[in-house]
């Protein structure tokens with residue numbers, strides 16, 4: 265065997281797939297006690313975490329209370345939040361914020377009249393108090409940069425950038441009787457070789473699946489890889505119909521859905537029709553501060569009613585100094601596209617933003633496969649219910665990274681089998697001669713998901729989407745079986761799986777609730793208790 269044919273094997277205590285707030289948050293907590301590998305399919309910072317603008321919610325003032333944060337979260341979730349998960353997250357929030365402050369995240373402060381400095385808190389949609397701690401309007405960048413810096417300097421953390429996970433290795437795949445995870449097969453994108461990573465614990469922290477839609481606020485890598493990997497491995501997946509569309513992204517052909525944070529509305533920004541008329545009061549008494557699903561649907565309604573492509577967001581009544589100091593990134597970015605938000609309204613449109621469903625876990629991040637955990641946007645913990653409240657998501661990443669860390673450390677020294685793991689077998693596949701199949705299917709999938717499974721759904725549209733995704737799943741499955749894996753093929757295969765899970769879940773829900781709105785069932789089901797949509801690969 266030549267050197268280039270040899271398979272590279274790695275061994276760590278813990279393998280973390282994903283380097284966002286969830287993945288690096290966990291790695292940093294574990295690393296003093298265990299050897300940790302962190303896998304990232306792009307550069308470490310390239311995930312949704314980096315792009316977060318608004319901030320992180322937590323009860324940080326005596327005028328606020330856990331009860332209030334819990335109540336707001338439950339209200340946003342429209343009857344589907346798990347009260348235990350909400351309480352758990354809210355009560356662990358202040359300590360996790362302190363952990364970030366101790367790591368050096370440069371949160372924005374305010375100077376009081378007595379000269380004392382305090383953290384500045386904003387208020388976002390659905391929150392009844394100011395409780396969102398932030399670093400100006402680039403919280404994710406500050407957070408991500410801090411976490412990456414610490415991870416790069418920790419000797420127990422080995423970082424693998426440009427490596428993409430294909431699938432986890434389980435007892436079932438090794439034809440063993442147990443239900444454990446043993447590691448993962450990972451494609452090294454620099455060498456095009458698949459490497460074997462062995463570990464006693466594997467964590468899926470791969471972010472959301474919003475790239476399944478044509479318009480999204482998310483970076484290109486949000487292809488639902490962890491959800492698809494878990495599904496193929498035999499994990500339950502829940503509530504995938506609840507995809508959150510952010511109401512306000514900058515409308516511009518070259519802006520690639522640049523997000524305009526909720527905080528602009530929180531600080532008094534008004535939504536306007538092209539004729540300058542305000543319209544949110546017609547849809548909800550909270551006006552522009554109504555939860556995101558209501559605002560997104562209202563904008564979608566007005567855009568379709570008027571046959572326009574966008575509405576306007578206007579904060580120009582505030583002083584230029586206020587706007588520039590609170591929203592420096594957005595102000596700068598809008599200027600690049602020819603809009604001065606200190607002087608004029610800016611055009612905005614909704615785009616897919618957050619995946620509320622995901623891999624079903626308990627409060628310790630555990631899936632139904634032993635040793636396999638899911639945290640962050642990949643996971644379904646029960647926190648968000650039918651709709652995520654703004655700024656609760658990074659919080660969820662941090663809180664569940666902490667509880668997962670505690671659980672893993674409690675199991676670290678327990679015995680587990682060490683089966684022989686075969687190398688990745690490429691003997692039956694060749695290089696693809698038709699890359700166009702991948703690019704064509706990628707576009708087709710995202711277009712029909714946008715048209716048929718978007719903000720407003722019907723039975724007919726969902727049935728159309730289901731027949732199309734079934735065709736794609738077959739075609740991609742065949743292609744995957746014949747050709748060498750590439751980054752694009754791995755992502756497309758995963759996108760098709762998550763699209764199917766979203767469609768199946770949306771078809772199963774015969775009501776409108778939170779983020780799932782159907783013209784055929786416009787009301788929430790009132791005769792039965794609200795239920796989660798749990799899909800299980802075993803029963804498929």
Ligand SMILES: Cc1cc2nc3c(=O)[nH]c(=O)nc-3n(C[C@H](O)[C@H](O)[C@H](O)COP(=O)(O)OP(=O)(O)OC[C@H]3O[C@@H](n4cnc5c(N)ncnc54)[C@H](O)[C@@H]3O)c2cc1C
Nearest residue numbers: 282283284285286305311312313318319429471640641658
């Ligand atoms: C524009 C924007 C603004 C937002 N603003 C806020 C906000 O203000 N407050 C808030 O709470 N939330 C906000 N959110 C949501 C929040 O940022 C995300 O939910 C959260 O950061 C997700 O963190 P994560 O660690 O789960 O995933 P991510 O940060 O997305 O990280 C995923 C990681 O997994 C890696 N990965 C994925 N697949 C693979 C694979 N197959 N193999 C190897 N690596 C893989 C990626 O490379 C990346 O490192 C915002 C999101 C966006 C897009």
